[in-house]
Amino acid sequence: MSLETPLIDLHRSSGAALGEYFGAVLPARFGDPAAEYRTVRESVGLIDANFRAFFSFKSPDRQRYLNAVLTSNVRDLKVGQGAVGLLLNPQGHILAEIETFLSEDSIFAGSHALVRERTFGTLDKFIIMDDVTIEDVTDASGTLDLAGPRTAPLLTECGAQGFGAMPLLAHEEILVGQIPCRVVRREFAGEYAATLVTGREHLSALWRGLSERVRRFGGAPVGMEAINSVRLECGTPWFGEDYGDQQIPHEALVEQSHISYEKGCYTGQEIVERVRSRGHVNRRLTELQFESARGPARGTKLLFGGDEVGNVTSTGFSPWLGKVIGLGYLRREHSAIGTKLDASGVSAEVIAPPLVPRKVSA
Numbered sequence: 001m002s003l004e005t006p007l008i009d010l011h012r013s014s015g016a017a018l019g020e021y022f023g024a025v026l027p028a029r030f031g032d033p034a035a036e037y038r039t040v041r042e043s044v045g046l047i048d049a050n051f052r053a054f055f056s057f058k059s060p061d062r063q064r065y066l067n068a069v070l071t072s073n074v075r076d077l078k079v080g081q082g083a084v085g086l087l088l089n090p091q092g093h094i095l096a097e098i099e100t101f102l103s104e105d106s107i108f109a110g111s112h113a114l115v116r117e118r119t120f121g122t123l124d125k126f127i128i129m130d131d132v133t134i135e136d137v138t139d140a141s142g143t144l145d146l147a148g149p150r151t152a153p154l155l156t157e158c159g160a161q162g163f164g165a166m167p168l169l170a171h172e173e174i175l176v177g178q179i180p181c182r183v184v185r186r187e188f189a190g191e192y193a194a195t196l197v198t199g200r201e202h203l204s205a206l207w208r209g210l211s212e213r214v215r216r217f218g219g220a221p222v223g224m225e226a227i228n229s230v231r232l233e234c235g236t237p238w239f240g241e242d243y244g245d246q247q248i249p250h251e252a253l254v255e256q257s258h259i260s261y262e263k264g265c266y267t268g269q270e271i272v273e274r275v276r277s278r279g280h281v282n283r284r285l286t287e288l289q290f291e292s293a294r295g296p297a298r299g300t301k302l303l304f305g306g307d308e309v310g311n312v313t314s315t316g317f318s319p320w321l322g323k324v325i326g327l328g329y330l331r332r333e334h335s336a337i338g339t340k341l342d343a344s345g346v347s348a349e350v351i352a353p354p355l356v357p358r359k360v361s362a
Helices: 008-013 033-042 062-069 113-125 151-158 200-216 224-233 269-278
Strands: 017-021 024-029 045-048 052-058 082-088 094-102 107-112 133-136 141-147 171-176 179-188 191-199 283-290 301-304 307-318 323-331 340-343 346-350
Touching: 008 017, 017 224, 024 224, 033 045, 033 224, 045 200, 045 224, 052 062, 052 113, 052 141, 062 107, 082 113, 094 113, 094 179, 107 113, 107 191, 113 133, 141 151, 141 179, 141 200, 151 171, 151 191, 151 200, 171 200, 179 200, 191 200, 224 307, 224 323, 283 307, 283 340, 307 340
Parallel strands: none
Antiparallel strands: 017 024, 045 141, 052 107, 052 133, 082 094, 094 107, 141 191, 171 179, 179 191, 283 323, 283 346, 301 307, 301 340, 307 323, 340 346
């Protein structure tokens, strides 16, 4: 059974079309997806991001413990800083993507509700000798995202005066009106983006307040259909869609963004280092373009000369190209740019992301 966003009644009353993303029912679109795509590219979009799970870690050993089980460098975080990493099993397969945010008295960690129970159980099981307590605070939390080039001035108006200078995944507590939020600095498609985490009881009011604010900045609420288009144009893989417990980090193209090679030991490190020393994996996630009005279904086999050489993981329409694009795993020898493939009768071609020139945030 899919998780439903806590804002589902509000979205239904507004006429939003709903869909399933990350195992959660979320707005797919509020109106014209092409207009919502332009909103993210040109101004600022408000996104219902209630597909996340949250955990709180307290007690003296919290940094040491998480540093020992995640691929990210949690040990050297300072208060107000954050890091993204992976929870691996001993075979190096990806169990979860986990972001950690250090505060004065705790570490607030975000993952995906899709694997909430497994993630909590795994993290709890690894606590043996460390003085650490873990609490699942998902049901008390709600999240909204902002994305687009006008995100920074909007948040400055909301009270996040230093947002434009914050490094990626830095975070601070602010008031949006009278609503307390933790704002996290992100980047999406080369532009500023942010996550706002608040108490579940404040979520509806925060949505309404931010809806008014984004419109004043030329923006609007945006559904996941447009967000999917933009992230595919950037070649950005999604946990639960493009990678999970069947992949290792190097196959999913997250070995640079999600792994610290300067830290100490962690679960799955032996496999990560073995692959790193070998220099390549046999298959990797690859950007694809399809000659069809609709993208092939997830899991569709990719054929070369009649032989199976990979599979499709996700697809979406690219307004930039005017074509359906997607991601999929291909064997290394068939992943060169320009390689022609067959996806169950649909012509496919390997292309190179990003499709839109990447900007540098001011």
